[in-house]
Amino acid sequence: MSNLTIGKAVNAGLRAAMEHDPKVLVMGEDVGRLGGVFRVTDGLHKDFGADRVIDTPLAESGIVGTAIGMAMRGYRPVVEIQFDGFFFPAANQTFTQLAKMRRRSAGKLSVPVVMRIPYGGGIGAVEHHSESPESYFLHTAGLRVVSVANAVDAYWMIQQAIRSDDPVIFLEPKRRYYEKAEVDTEAPFAEAVPMGAARVARPGTDVTLLAYGPMVKTALQAAEADTDHSIEVIDLRSLSPVDYPTVVESVKRTGRLVVTHEATLTGGPGAEIAARITEECFYHLESPVIRVAAFDTPYPQSRLEEHYLPDLDRVLDGVDRAFAY
Amino acid sequence: MSDTTAHEEPELIQLLTPEGELTGHPDYPLEITADEVRDLYRDLVLVRRFDGEAVSLQRQGELGLWASLLGQEAAQIGSGRALRGHDMAFPSYREHGVAWCRGIEPEELLGMFRGVTNGGWDPHEHGFHLYTIVIGSQALHATGYAMGVQRDGALGEDGTAVITYFGDGATSQGDTNEAFNFASVNNAPVVFFCQNNQWAISEPLERQARVPIYKRASGFGFPGVRVDGNDVLAVLAVTRAALDNAREGNGPTLVEAFTYRMGAHTTNDDPTRYRNAAELEEWKAKDPILRVRRYLEHNGLADDAFFAGVDAEADALGEKVRTQCRSLPDPEPLDIFHEVYAEPNVHIDRQRAEFAEYLASFEAEGVR
Numbered sequence: 001m002s003n004l005t006i007g008k009a010v011n012a013g014l015r016a017a018m019e020h021d022p023k024v025l026v027m028g029e030d031v032g033r034l035g036g037v038f039r040v041t042d043g044l045h046k047d048f049g050a051d052r053v054i055d056t057p058l059a060e061s062g063i064v065g066t067a068i069g070m071a072m073r074g075y076r077p078v079v080e081i082q083f084d085g086f087f088f089p090a091a092n093q094t095f096t097q098l099a100k101m102r103r104r105s106a107g108k109l110s111v112p113v114v115m116r117i118p119y120g121g122g123i124g125a126v127e128h129h130s131e132s133p134e135s136y137f138l139h140t141a142g143l144r145v146v147s148v149a150n151a152v153d154a155y156w157m158i159q160q161a162i163r164s165d166d167p168v169i170f171l172e173p174k175r176r177y178y179e180k181a182e183v184d185t186e187a188p189f190a191e192a193v194p195m196g197a198a199r200v201a202r203p204g205t206d207v208t209l210l211a212y213g214p215m216v217k218t219a220l221q222a223a224e225a226d227t228d229h230s231i232e233v234i235d236l237r238s239l240s241p242v243d244y245p246t247v248v249e250s251v252k253r254t255g256r257l258v259v260t261h262e263a264t265l266t267g268g269p270g271a272e273i274a275a276r277i278t279e280e281c282f283y284h285l286e287s288p289v290i291r292v293a294a295f296d297t298p299y300p301q302s303r304l305e306e307h308y309l310p311d312l313d314r315v316l317d318g319v320d321r322a323f324a325y
Numbered sequence: 326m327s328d329t330t331a332h333e334e335p336e337l338i339q340l341l342t343p344e345g346e347l348t349g350h351p352d353y354p355l356e357i358t359a360d361e362v363r364d365l366y367r368d369l370v371l372v373r374r375f376d377g378e379a380v381s382l383q384r385q386g387e388l389g390l391w392a393s394l395l396g397q398e399a400a401q402i403g404s405g406r407a408l409r410g411h412d413m414a415f416p417s418y419r420e421h422g423v424a425w426c427r428g429i430e431p432e433e434l435l436g437m438f439r440g441v442t443n444g445g446w447d448p449h450e451h452g453f454h455l456y457t458i459v460i461g462s463q464a465l466h467a468t469g470y471a472m473g474v475q476r477d478g479a480l481g482e483d484g485t486a487v488i489t490y491f492g493d494g495a496t497s498q499g500d501t502n503e504a505f506n507f508a509s510v511n512n513a514p515v516v517f518f519c520q521n522n523q524w525a526i527s528e529p530l531e532r533q534a535r536v537p538i539y540k541r542a543s544g545f546g547f548p549g550v551r552v553d554g555n556d557v558l559a560v561l562a563v564t565r566a567a568l569d570n571a572r573e574g575n576g577p578t579l580v581e582a583f584t585y586r587m588g589a590h591t592t593n594d595d596p597t598r599y600r601n602a603a604e605l606e607e608w609k610a611k612d613p614i615l616r617v618r619r620y621l622e623h624n625g626l627a628d629d630a631f632f633a634g635v636d637a638e639a640d641a642l643g644e645k646v647r648t649q650c651r652s653l654p655d656p657e658p659l660d661i662f663h664e665v666y667a668e669p670n671v672h673i674d675r676q677r678a679e680f681a682e683y684l685a686s687f688e689a690e691g692v693r
Contacts, residue, residue, distance in 0.1 A: 025476075051476055057510055062465055062503035069415075069469020072448070075476070092500070096459045097466070104443040104455055107664035141665050165667035241672045 002185050007177040009151035010040050010116070012185055013158035014078065018048055021076065024162055027054040028063060028080030028116075037082055038118055038177055060090035064115065068097055071111040076162055083174075084119040085128025091136075098167045099142030110165045114158070118174035119147075120214045120262045121309050124302045131299055132263040137169045138240045138272070145240040146195050147171035149216035151181035153237060156192035164195075171239075173214035198243035200250065204232030207256040207322055210247065210273065212236035215260050215310065222315040229319060239269055247273070248280050255286040256322040260310050265293040287325035292318035335537045337583060338563050339553040343611045345619025353562035359626040365557050366621060367635050368402045369614045372422040374639035375431050378646045379421075379438070383592040387650050388438045392419045396555070396587030399613030400520045402426060403560025404582070407568055408488065411452065413474075415467035415489040418456040419520075423490065427453035431642075432649035441653050461498030464489045464517065468504045471513035471571070480514060484572035488516040488564070494525025496541065497533050505545040505579070514571035516564065517542075517579045520554060522586035527599040542579035554584030555613040585611070658684060 004012060018024045026041055026048075032055035035042030045053040056063050060081060067077035081087050087094075094115070101111045121130030137145045144166050148154040154172070161168040193199065202220055206229040211219035216235045223231035232250055236242065251257045257277055259270035274289035292310045300308050310318075340355060341347055349355070376394050383391045394401060401422025408414060408426065416423055421434055429446050436442040437456060444455035457463035467489035479485045495501050496519060508515050521538055523530050534541075542549025552563040560582055567578035585608040589596050621627035662677040 057503070057506050059499075059503045059506070061500055062468075062507045065462065065465025065500060065503070066469030066472060066507050069466035069471070070473045070476075071469075072454070072466065073470045073473025073477070075473050089499075092459060093462065093465065097457075097462050102667060103663075103665050105448065105664075106442065106445065107667075108447045108449070109455075110667055144666070144668075241670050244671065 001182045003180055004151045004155065004183045005178045005180050006148065006151050006154045006172070007038055007040050009154035009181075009183055010158050010172060011042055011044070012183070013155045014041065014044060015047075016185070017078075017159045017162040018044065018052065021162075023075045025052050025054065025070065025075050025077045026080070027056050027067060027077055029056060029058055029082050031055060031080050036080055038174065040116070040172070041080065060086055061093050064090040064093040064098060064113070067113045068093065068101065068111050071113050072109060076112050076114075078114045078116060078162060081115060081117045083129045084117055084131040084133055087117060087133055094143075095140055099140045102166070103142060111167055112162075112165050114161045114168045114170050116158075116170045116172060118172045118177070120173050120175060121299060121305050122175035122214065124305075126302070127299070130302070130305065132261065132294065134169075134171060134239055134261075135263050135268050138269060143167055143169055143240065144238070145169045145171065146238050147173065147213035148237070149173065149176070149211075149213055149235050150179065152183050155183045155185060156189075157195040157237070159189060160192065160195040171213055176214050176217060179217065196238045196241065196243060198237055198246040199235045200232060200246070201235045202231070202233040204230040204254065206230045206254055207258060207319055208232045208234060208247070208250040208254045209315070209319065210234045210236060210257060210259045212239060212261065214262060218310070218312055218315055219260060221312050222319065225312065226316060226319060229323065231319065242273065242276075244276060244280065247277065251277055251281045252284045255284055257285075258290045258292060258315070258318045258322050260292040260315050260318065262294055262309055264296050265291060266296050268293050287322045290318045290322045335539070335551050337551055337553050338559050339556050340558040340562060341556045341616055341620055343555075343616050345616045345623055347558070347620060350559070350562070353559065353566060355558055355562040357558065362558075362617065362621060363627055363631065365402060365406065365561070366614070366617045366627070367638070368406070368422070368425065369398045369557060369617060370635050370639050371642055372402065372425050373398055373614060374643050375425070375646055376421055378643045379435065380588070380592060382435070382647065382650050383438070388435065388592075389440050390438050390591055390593060392591045393588035394419050394421050396585045396608065396613070397520055397522055398422055399557035400554035400560055400582040400584045403557040404488065404518055404564040404580075407561050407564035408452070409486070409568075411485050412568065413452045413454070413467075413470055413485065413487045415454045415463040415470070415487070416456055417460070417463065417490050417492060417495070418458050419492075420456070420490050424453060427451045429453060431646050432653060435646070435650045436653055439650065439653055441656055461491055461495040461501040461504075464491055464495070464501045464504035465507070467515050468508045468511075468513050471508065471515040472511050474514055475511070480572060480574040482573065484514065484574070486514050486516065486568040486572040488518050488568065490518050490520065492525060493519065493521040493523065493530055493533050493538060494528065495519070496538055505541070505577075508577040509545045509547050512574070512576040514574065515577050516567045516571055517577060518564065519579065519581045520584055521581050522584050524586050524590070524596075524600065526590040526594060527596075529600075537581070539579055539581035547577045547579065549579040549581065551581045551583055554582030555611045555616070557613060557617060
């Protein structure tokens, strides 16, 4: 057992993947000697060399585009996009090339690229460093999208993402990088919970509270704080595809669903989940599906982010709204 | 405004003049047999015929669209024949001549423009990636692939070289310039082959660049060369040298093949709206096929029987292309869901099942 932060757990997972498969490469801005601006690739350059841990020119489209080419040559590149807001220069390569290559080639080409993106707000940053772009990825066929909420998942899911033959967007909750947990790094890979499965993070009976990434901790705090209702917290883990059976089973028991995320409200993941759960659980619902999300505005200056991001009180308010029907 | 560089006459590497005179070039010696020149002539004629048939098939409603290579045959055959079997090419969408050299069946190209596939061939089997439509995107794939070649240690005399094709318009794209830079700092074994056909749909070259395209390379730190793109021998020699330089570990080269798009951008385009007929006439005098024919004739390297044989072969190819195109089967509706993901995906599986049931409901009702 190792007591690891989420950041260190991703690092250990990357190391394990690189030891397991010599075709695994890490590439991005400052991932080499510096170890990345969040130090997630710390030590990899020293131990695996510059051919496998590649400091790239400062150009996100170039990073993703060359990663696609390397994947066609048989490599498994793990790309680091330094911050969420810097993904956008790579949007063309991601949406028109990475996501479509398998389908375009009728399955003759695989592009097993993992794109790691530290995402989300709450760190007092300047503009473009606090965004939650997951909806763009969810809307793109051909991509898998996952987000981790704890060190155990960080360690295993990065390895699962790397072994996947599909391109995976791997969202790391940057304000939770320093959250710690005991991780059994000696456990067999095959026994890890698949990254596609949602997880009941805390059982409950009155309402289902769905979260992923940075909001899982907030959701658990809400469940702890609410003495009036028994809240079941689900950590979604995979945003695309969504493990609906786990969510549906929970909602059919509790009759209520609150979805929370840092992404903006309109067209966000919660909107799609609300639509699907309404279809599948219509006769079990005691209230509409409630969404607690960021406002439909650009991410504000950091002195306002505590009002912009859904926090404990807003999540509890959302739960209360679910009981108002 | 003043700009001296734009008015300099850049050197154009040429081995065979439009009149069919073999002049050679001291920097690009080319040892080539009469048989090989005849083979190149045959390639040029056949791809032009294939291309012309495809334009006709579009006019007849058999293809949704076609992007004609008319006028660019020498640039494509010369560079395509410079490639070795294990080299890898990353085309744009007009590289039918290169596809020909890589053993892609015409029907596979037609399938894409007919809308029955997104490009049906196996890129690994042919060393020829799928056509890429978003301008310039493939330059980065080629560069990444070449970085993979480096990591495989597949360089040296028998090493692997990578080539990517794009047009003059693509030199304005960020991805193309990022590819130049990634290739340069990594010394990647890739050749950037720009077919400067003077027009990006309706925009002439001066809307893309103030300096000759090949000169871009020096700013990125690797050599650039302008070759007569209508001279198949010069293109062959220049591309071969660039590929060998790459495979031996000496890094990238930008080859600007100076040519002309004699047809429309695609079958949807109408070039009479933006360019004058005199320009086309000027380039017709530099036709890439005519000069090879003249060379063969003037030097007694081919007789009438040879030319008649090639023409007969072209007729047969035309017939084959028409038949193949019309018999390409439409895909099944449920093919929509194929190969979106490598791994099972519950969203796709569910939608496929629902759609299959929906389709079956018509059968059940006897609607079709």
